[in-house]
Amino acid sequence: MSTGAQAKGGFTHVAVLYGSDEEFLDAVVPFLAEGLAEGQPTLLGVEPRLEGLVREALGDDADEVMTLRRAQQYERPLDALRRNRDLFAAHAAAGAPTVRVVGDVPHPGVGVPWDGWVRYEAAINHFCAELPVMVLCPYAENAPDSVLADVQSTHGWLALPGQEYRPNPHYIEPATFLSERADCEVAPLERRRPDLWLENPALAHARHVVGVLAANTSLDERSVSDLVVGVSEAVTNAKVHGKPPVLLRAWVDHNRMAVAVSDCGSGPRNPFAGLLPDEGSRSQGGLGLWLANQLCDRVTLAVTEEGFTAYLVIGEPPPVEVGGSPAGSR
Structure with a gap:
């Protein structure tokens, strides 16, 4: 597939690995x-540094490229998911046959927790599936191995030299990927x-006992x-949508706390419940799960033979260190 082609079904999610500024520009420009x-x-x-290089390479045409402000667009994963989905849909509704996007998602190689962002990379394939969008996601080759493995699993297309793309044989459908990841995290x-x-x-x-237990950690008051x-x-x-009994468990570290809330029901039917506010109905608890996702650093939903569990985490382990310079800096 060349840069002018598009995958059948609308949304084309392409991963490109680069080892230098020159390789980055060769793919993006x-x-x-x-x-x-x-x-x-x-x-x-x-x-910003890479944006400056791209705009310099594009010359006068750079003025026609719209900037996605990272401080707003990529501050929180689910906010980014909602904003980008709405932005792409607005362009499509205005008659755009194709929308082109280049976006580098934050990850541990640049000191950012990855849990939420890998969910973003998987879920956007579902929520934008019917939209005429081509997204090119550049990742530096010195990003952590775990991140690069997830990139392989969440992008349907891989970039090749010469502006050619091929289907990714390691791509995993979003619902399956999120379910398998939940099992590993739990x-x-x-x-x-x-x-x-x-x-x-x-x-x-x-509410009281969770607050008292969390107060014994180094988490700030807002967290x-x-x-x-x-x-x-x-x-x-x-209590409202599940089956009794309801069980609450919590685990505490000095800078992290995890809470599991379980019941004997089957949980939401929609595997993407809680990722966007309009997904799932009020009767299935979709809005409550969405709010929990907005407030917590990670929310994992798990369904087993025993029932349904929502795991909520505040605080993160130390960022993954990368040998040499941080991923993306050259």
């Missing part, structure tokens, strides 16, 4: 220039004895407050 030549909306959302928690265990807690009591509200939403969902 022709992609944007072709969009500009065809009169397509062309958007750029990369870190396992370490379940192996450790919880610091808190409550069965059928009253809502006020659940503790966000976790308490997120837990409140999860407990309410379990």
Whole structure:
């Protein structure tokens, strides 16, 4: 597939690995220039140094490229998912046959937690599936191996030298990817004895004890407050939409806290529940899960033979260190 082609079904999600500024520009500049030549909306959302290089290479045409402000567009993963989906849909509704986007997603190689962003990379394939959008995602080759493995799993297309793209044989459908990742994230928690265990807690009591336990960590006041509200939403969902008994467990480290709220029901039917505010119905607790996702650093939904569990995490482990310079800096 050349840069002028597009995958059947609308959304084309391309990963490109680069080892130098020159390789970055070789992939990005022709992609944007072709969009500009065809009169397509062309958007750029990369870190400032790389944006400057791209605009310099494009010359006078750079004025036609719209900037995605990273401080706003890529501050929180689910905010970015909602904003980008709405932005792409608006261009499509205005009659754009194709929208071209270049965006470098934050990751541990640049000191940013990856949990939320890998969900973004997977979920955008679902939420934008019918939109006429081509997204080119540049990743530096010295990004952590775990990030590069996830890139392989969440992008349907891979960039080749010479502005050619090929289908990615390692791509995993979003629902499957998110479900498998949830299983991997939950396992370490379940192996450790919880610091808190409550069965059928009253809502006020659940909020109180989680707040007291979180106060013993180094988490700031806002993070503790966000976790308490997120837990409140999860407990309410379990009581209203699940099946008793409702079980609340919590695990605490000095700079991190995880809470699991379980019931014996089957959980939301929609595997993407809670990722966007209009996904799922109020009757299935979709809005509560969406609010929890906005407040917590990570929300993982897990369905087992025993029932449904929502895991909520505030605080993150130390960022992954990368040998040499940070990923993306050359």
